[in-house]
Amino acid sequence: MKIWGFKGKTAEERGTEEAAGEPLDAELRQALGDFRLAVHAWSEAALSRPRPALARRHRPAWRLAAAWTCSAILVAAGVSGGGFYQHRQEQIKQVAAAQARQAEQQRVVAVRRVQAREEEDLLAKVDSDVSREVPVAMEPLARLMDEGE
């Protein structure tokens, strides 16, 4: 039963009837007819072939091996990449800690320097103040020294 198409007439039956607005010569018509019958035969055979419930595509061994190799490389890269990342993070932490320690030491040294300078200044001031103060008993002598100068 014909359910779609030339409504009952095959290409052969239509003879030289136009195909695409142009007549078909005998050889072309024959070739197209053979082609159509061949496709129909193939399709019927393919449709009626026994099929397993779960048809699996055939996978060549080399492709399976390549897939396993790629997977192994990816896993190895992932693991080593993770290790490297962790190692790198630790290095960064150590460098940061060393920098922090150095900065703290520099700050302490600077504070100590400031304190030492302040102490020196204070002592110098005290020295100068003490040296300028003359005991009362020595005053006449001190005045003489000033005049002699």
Add this chain to the structure above:
Amino acid sequence: MATAEEIAAEQFADVVTRHRPQIYRFLLSSTRDPDLAETLTQDCFLKAHRNWSGFRGDSSAMTWLMRIAINLQKDHWRNRRMQFWRKTQTNSVDLDEASDWLASGEKSVEQKMMARERVGQVWKAVEGLSERQRTVFLLRFVEEAELSEIAQATGLSEGTVKAHLSRALFKVRAELGGRR
């Protein structure tokens, strides 16, 4: 008394029974891959089932189904990921194998050999056609569809269908001419 859903399911089952061989044949000739054709045929009817309630009957069920099938195979080949695998994972049979299929008739050995050669030449020409030319050619000369039906199924105008067919026939003629 059957409900509307039951009637629709029954109608759809009838459509599947009647049109499945033709849809499969078209997809097989388009892909030359029996497994892929089967998968796409199932996809086609699955899609049709989902949209069955929306089918208004403006065109015949066959035209509607064929349109879905054409789009599915187009999507399949245009999918870039699939195109990558196309070179390495295709199950398409080669032209020689496809040409081995001949209708069983009372032909002499010589006639069978000539027929096999002709079929091989047509397959070779079909392989060299563009996607649209191939679709239009197969619908016309394998499925024996009318120009108006091809136009509806492909979404092209009849004039464009004619132009594609003409170019396809030119290539088939050239292939057959080279054989002489």
